[in-house]
Amino acid sequence: MKQNMRKRTPLAVLLALCLAMQLCVPAAMASNRLMRAGDAAIAQIEEEEGFRAEKYSSGGKWYIGYGTECGAEDYPEGITREEAELLLMSKVEAYEAKLNDFFGRYDVTPTQGQFDALICFSYNFGTGWMSGTSDLVKIARGEKDATRLEVAHAFGEWCHSGGQAQAGLADRRLQEAAIYLDDGTRAAENEFAYLIINMESGTSYETDFAVYEIGKTYGSFPKAEKLGYGFAGFRTSDGKTITENSIVNGNAVVTAQWTATSYTGKTYTDVNKSDWFYNYVMELSEQGIVGGNGDGTFAPNRPTSTGEMLKLVLLSTGHKEQKPSTAHWASGYATYAYSMGFAAQNYSDYQLDNGISRLDVARFAAKALGYGASNTTSPFADVNDGYVTALYEAGVFIGTKVGDLTYFYPNSSITRAEVATIVYRIYQLSSLDQKQKIYYKDYTLDVLEGVPTNTYNQSAFVKNGSIMTYNDPSVRTRVGIDVSQYQGDVDWNAVARTDVDFVIARVGGRGYTVGAIYDDTKFDEYADGAARAGLQVGAYFFSQAVSVAEAQEEAYHVLDKLRGHEITGPVVFDWEVIGKSEARTYGIETGVLCAAANAFCKIIKDAGYDPMIYITDYAGYVKYDLSEVMDYPLWYARYDVDAPSFYYDFAMWQYSSKGSVDGIKGNVDMDIWFIK
Structure with a gap:
C-alpha cells in the first residue's frame, strides 16, 4: 500500500473547517483524544469490500472503488485503485469524527484495535448502531463487562439481510470482533465459529444466529418450535447431524430436524387427530x-x-x-x-x-x-x-x-x-x-424497552370543526394552538372566547444552513397578549442544534427571552428534520441529538419551567432514541389521521396545521394536551 495515499487532513485544518461551518468539535477531539483508523483497519476494509473499477448499484444507491458511495453520473470512465483509496480515506475520516465523538460523550478511551474494529463495522453498516440498546453499544460504551464470546456475538448479530442471517456478513462481523479483541483477525478463524439456521415457514425461532467457541461442545442451541413436532437437532448442508453435545469445529449453516410429537398426557373424546385444532x-x-x-x-x-x-x-x-x-x-x-x-x-x-x-x-x-x-x-x-x-x-x-x-x-x-x-x-x-x-x-x-407506549383509545377522539376532543373520563384535556410571527396580528381576546385553552408561541430559531440564532418578531406581543386574555402560555424554539453546546446556547437564549413573561405552559425543544443535504443537521447521529435535547431540557427545567420535546414520526422512530430522553414529555405532530397511532406515549398532539380560530387570520396549528 502506498504511504502517500494515506495522508490525512491535518488536525488544525479540521478544526478550522469545524469553526467555519459552525460545526461542533467532537468531545474526543476537544480533549486531545482524537484517534485515527490504523493501517490494519484500512487494509481490512479493502479486503472486505474488494476493488471495483466501475460503479455499481445496490439498494438504490451507487458505489465505486472500495464500496464508496457516489453519484449515478460520477466516474463515467471508472476509477483507479489510487483514486479509490483516496475516496475510501475521505469516507473513513467522516467515521473517525463520529466515532471519536461517540467515545468522547461516554468518556471512554478505546484501544487501537477497538477503534479500528468499529471503523470497519461502521464503514459497512453505517453509524446507526451507535444509538439504541444493543449489546455492541453497551460494550463499546463500557457499560457491559463482556467475555470474549459475548463480544464476538455482539458483533455477529449484525449479520442479517432480508430478515435472515447471511454467512458472508457473519464472516465479516467475526473478523471485526477479533480485531476489537486482539488487533488482528486470527480469533475469527481459530477461536470463534457461527451457527446460522435456515428459517422455515411454520416454525418459530428464538434467533437464527449464534456464536460458539471452537473445540467445545455447542452446549445449547437457540430455541426452535414447530407445532406437532419435537426438535431433533440440526443438519448441515453436507448432511451431518449436530446436537448440543457435538464439538464445534467451524462455521455451520444448518436446517432444523424434527420428529412427530407423541402426546402422552390427557386425551379428550371430542378432540381427534383429524381435527384442525x-x-x-x-x-x-x-x-x-x-x-x-x-x-x-x-x-x-x-x-x-x-x-x-x-x-x-x-x-x-x-x-x-x-x-x-x-x-x-x-x-x-x-x-x-x-x-x-x-x-x-x-x-x-x-x-x-x-x-x-x-x-x-x-x-x-x-x-x-x-x-x-x-x-x-x-x-x-x-x-x-x-x-x-x-x-x-x-x-x-x-x-x-x-x-x-x-x-x-x-x-x-x-x-x-x-x-x-x-x-x-x-x-x-x-x-x-x-x-x-x-x-x-x-x-x-x-421496540424500545421501558419506554411508555401509546394507550389512548383511538375511538375516543372526536373532531368538531377545528376542535379535537378526547372522550375518556380518566384523562383531562386542553385545546391549544401554536403560533409564530407568520400568524400576523392576533386578537387574543377573540381567541380566548373560543374553545382554545392555551397557546405555545415561538421564541425564535436557528438557521438550518449557516446556523445563526434568530428571534421571532411577534413573541413578546403574543406571550403578553395571550396571558392578558387568560390563556395559558408556553413557548418553543425551532432548533437546528448539532451539538450539546449549541443546544445549551439555545436554552439560555430562550430563558433570556422568557424573562418578564407569564409562562406556565411547556417550553419546547422543537428540533426538526429538514431533509435537505445542505442542512447542517443532515445525517446527525442519534446520540448527539438525544444529548442535545437533554441538555436543552435540563437548563429549562432547572430554571423552573416545564420542558417538552417536539417529535414527528420520523424523528421519533428514526432520529431520536426515545429511551434516552424519557425524563421529558413529548409533543407529537401528525395531521393526516383521525387518531394518533404513534407507538410511544406522548403528552400533546399537534393534530392539524390548518385550523381556524376566531381572532387569527388564516390557518393555525391546533393541539390537544393530555393532562394525566
Missing part, C-alpha cells in the same frame, strides 16, 4: 395450560368465557396461577389482570361467566404479552385497532379471507378451539421471547 389443544394440554371438562370432553365448539380467556392468556404469557379473590374460580385472574393494566375493567363474577369478544381478547392478549398498539394500517376490513394489528403482525391473529378482503369479526365470540390456536401462538411468542417490531415506512424497528 388437534395439535394446538394437545400441545397446550401437555403444558398444563388448557384442560377439559369432568366428563372427558374438551368442548371445542363451546364459546369461551371471559374467565377462561383471562386464565389461558395469563398462563400462556408466563404469569402465575391466581387464587380466587371471590367465590368465582377466575376472580383472582380478573383482579390480577386489572391491577396489571391488561384488562380495561375488573370483571364481576357474573361477567366472568359471559362470553368475550374477539376484540377484547386481542387487546388483553397484546397487553399481557407486553405489546403496544401497532402504528401500521390495519389489515382487516372490519376493525382498525392497533392491538389487533400488533397481534396480526406477530402471527397470532390471521383473520378470515372473503374475496379480496380480510375480516376479523371483532364483536364475535370465540370458541374454545379457536382459543387454543390463539393461546398456542401467544405461548410460542412468550416462550421464545419474541419481541414486538415497529414497522415505519421502510424501517423495521425493535
